[in-house]
Amino acid sequence: MSDNKISLLSFSGKIRTLHLTWFAFFLSFMVWFNHAPLLASIQQTLGLSAQEVKALLILNVALTIPARIIIGMLVDKFGPRIVYSLLLFVSSFICFAFALADSFETLAITRFLLGFVGAGFVIGIRMIGEWFPAKQVGLAEGIYGGWGNFGSAAAALSLPTLALFYGGDEGWRYAIATTGVITLIYSIIYYRLARNTPKGSTYFKPKKTGAMEVTSxxxxxxxxxxxxxxxxxxxxxxxxxxxxxxxxxxxxxxxxxxxxxxxxxxxxxxxxxxxxxxxxxxxVAEIHRYKFKQVAILDVAYLVTFGSELAVVSMLPLFFKDTFDLSLIQAGLLASGFAFMNLLARPTGGLFSDKFGRKRSLTILIGGLAVGYIVLSNITSEWPIALAVLATMACSFFVQAGEGAVFAIVPLVKRRMTGQVAGMAGAYGNVGAVLFLTVFSFVTPSAFFLVIAAAAIVTLAAVQFLDEPEGQTAEVMPDGTVQMIDVS
CATH class of the missing domain: 1.10.287 (Helix Hairpins)
Structure with missing residues (x-):
C-alpha cells in the first residue's frame, strides 16, 4: 500500500481490484441504459405510443434514488464483493425479462426494476476506498467512475449494430439479452476474483443497520x-x-x-x-465524531454535477438539432461529446483532488461548471457549430471532473459508512436530474442552462464550508481496539 504509483497495465493487487470493479460498473450502466438506443425498434415492435415511451424513460430512473440508499447500507454491512455479484446476477434475469416482454405493462415493470442496477456505482466506491490509500483514492475513484460510466455510451454505440447483426424486426431483443448474458457471466467472475479488502486489512461495518449514524x-x-x-x-x-x-x-x-x-x-x-x-x-466521544455537513455538501455538489450531466445528456441532441437545423444522427453525434468526456475528465478531477487539495479542487471545478453553463445559455444559431461543440465539451469537462472530485472525498468522511455516504450522494445526483429535467419542461434551453448555473453558484458557496480531510479518522476493530486511518 505504500506504492504511490497507479500502473494501469498491471493486473495484480489493488490494480486488479480497480479493473475488476470498474468493469462491473461498466456492465451495470450498460444494462441500465441498454433500452435507450433501441427505443425506436421497441416502439415499433410493440406499437407503443409516444407517452408510453416517455414513461419508460421515467421509470428507468425512478427506483435508482431509493436503491442507492438501500445498496449503500447493504454494502457497508455485507461487503462489496457479494453485493456487486448479487446485483449483477439478479439484474441479468430482469434484463432477460425485458427482452422477452410482449406488452407495455411487462416493459414498464421490468424497466422500473432495472433502475435498481443503477445503484451499482455505490458499491465500487466502497471497494476502491478499501484498496487505495488517501493519496491515491481520488484518481482511483475517478478511473472507476469515469470508465464505468462509459457503459451507457458503449450501449448507445454498440447495441444498434448488434441488433442489426442479429437481424429481423426483433433483433433488439437479442441485443438486450446479450448484455444480460455478459452480466450474468461476469457476476460469477467478480464473485470468484474480487476481495473486499487487501490481505490483513479489516472491513469496518456500521454498528447498526437501517440509517446513517450521526454524532451530534x-x-x-x-x-x-x-x-x-x-x-x-x-x-x-x-x-x-x-x-x-x-x-x-x-x-x-x-x-x-x-x-x-x-x-x-x-x-x-x-x-x-x-x-x-x-x-x-x-x-459521542470526540475521537469517533464526524461532521454531517461534509455529507450534505457532497450531496449538493453531486446534485449539480451528475444531476446536470444526466439532464443535459437527455436534452442536448434535440437542442443541437433545433438550434442548428441538423438531422437527428448529426445532432446525436455532436452531443455525444458531452458523455465521452467521462473517460478523461472524471479521473482528472480525482487526480486534481489528490494533488492540489479536496476543497480547492472542488471549488475550482464547480466554479468552472457555473461559467460553462452560462456560456451554453448564450449559444444561438449564429454560433459556428464547431465553437458550440467546443463550449459543450469544455463545460462537460468541469461537470465530470467535479464528479470525480466529489467522490475523491466520499471515502474519507467515515470509512465504515462509505457505502451509505456514497449512496446518499449518488441518490442526490438522480434528484438533480429530476429537478433539472422538470425545470426544462417549463422553460427554454437558455433558461435551463442558467438555472443549472445558478444552482452551481449556490453550491460553490456551500463548498466553502467543507472541511479539508486531514489527519486521521478512528474506527473500532472487532476486538474493541481503535485503529486510526489516514485521510490526508
Missing amino acids: KGDFFFYLLMNIPMYAALAVLTWKLSPANLGMLSETVSYGIYAGLVALYAYQTSQVWRINGHIFKEP
Whole structure:
C-alpha cells in the first residue's frame, strides 16, 4: 500500500481490484441504459405510443434514488464483493425479462426494476476506498467512475449494430439479452476474483443497520432535513406519470404513492431515531465524531454535477438539432461529446483532488461548471457549430471532473459508512436530474442552462464550508481496539 504509483497495465493487487470493479460498473450502466438506443425498434415492435415511451424513460430512473440508499447500507454491512455479484446476477434475469416482454405493462415493470442496477456505482466506491490509500483514492475513484460510466455510451454505440447483426424486426431483443448474458457471466467472475479488502486489512461495518449514524444532536435534524429532497424527487416523478401529465397512473394510484412516500419518510425517521437516539442521552466521544455537513455538501455538489450531466445528456441532441437545423444522427453525434468526456475528465478531477487539495479542487471545478453553463445559455444559431461543440465539451469537462472530485472525498468522511455516504450522494445526483429535467419542461434551453448555473453558484458557496480531510479518522476493530486511518 505504500506504492504511490497507479500502473494501469498491471493486473495484480489493488490494480486488479480497480479493473475488476470498474468493469462491473461498466456492465451495470450498460444494462441500465441498454433500452435507450433501441427505443425506436421497441416502439415499433410493440406499437407503443409516444407517452408510453416517455414513461419508460421515467421509470428507468425512478427506483435508482431509493436503491442507492438501500445498496449503500447493504454494502457497508455485507461487503462489496457479494453485493456487486448479487446485483449483477439478479439484474441479468430482469434484463432477460425485458427482452422477452410482449406488452407495455411487462416493459414498464421490468424497466422500473432495472433502475435498481443503477445503484451499482455505490458499491465500487466502497471497494476502491478499501484498496487505495488517501493519496491515491481520488484518481482511483475517478478511473472507476469515469470508465464505468462509459457503459451507457458503449450501449448507445454498440447495441444498434448488434441488433442489426442479429437481424429481423426483433433483433433488439437479442441485443438486450446479450448484455444480460455478459452480466450474468461476469457476476460469477467478480464473485470468484474480487476481495473486499487487501490481505490483513479489516472491513469496518456500521454498528447498526437501517440509517446513517450521526454524532451530534444538530446533525440528527440536519440528516432528517437532507432526506426530504429524495422523497420529493420521487413525488415529482409520480406527478409526471399522473393524470396531470403523461396520464400513465390513475389519480387513485398517484395519491396512493404520495401517501406511501409520506409513510416511508416517517418510517425512515423512526429508523434514524433507532440508530441515533442515544446521542440525546450521552455525547459521542470526540475521537469517533464526524461532521454531517461534509455529507450534505457532497450531496449538493453531486446534485449539480451528475444531476446536470444526466439532464443535459437527455436534452442536448434535440437542442443541437433545433438550434442548428441538423438531422437527428448529426445532432446525436455532436452531443455525444458531452458523455465521452467521462473517460478523461472524471479521473482528472480525482487526480486534481489528490494533488492540489479536496476543497480547492472542488471549488475550482464547480466554479468552472457555473461559467460553462452560462456560456451554453448564450449559444444561438449564429454560433459556428464547431465553437458550440467546443463550449459543450469544455463545460462537460468541469461537470465530470467535479464528479470525480466529489467522490475523491466520499471515502474519507467515515470509512465504515462509505457505502451509505456514497449512496446518499449518488441518490442526490438522480434528484438533480429530476429537478433539472422538470425545470426544462417549463422553460427554454437558455433558461435551463442558467438555472443549472445558478444552482452551481449556490453550491460553490456551500463548498466553502467543507472541511479539508486531514489527519486521521478512528474506527473500532472487532476486538474493541481503535485503529486510526489516514485521510490526508
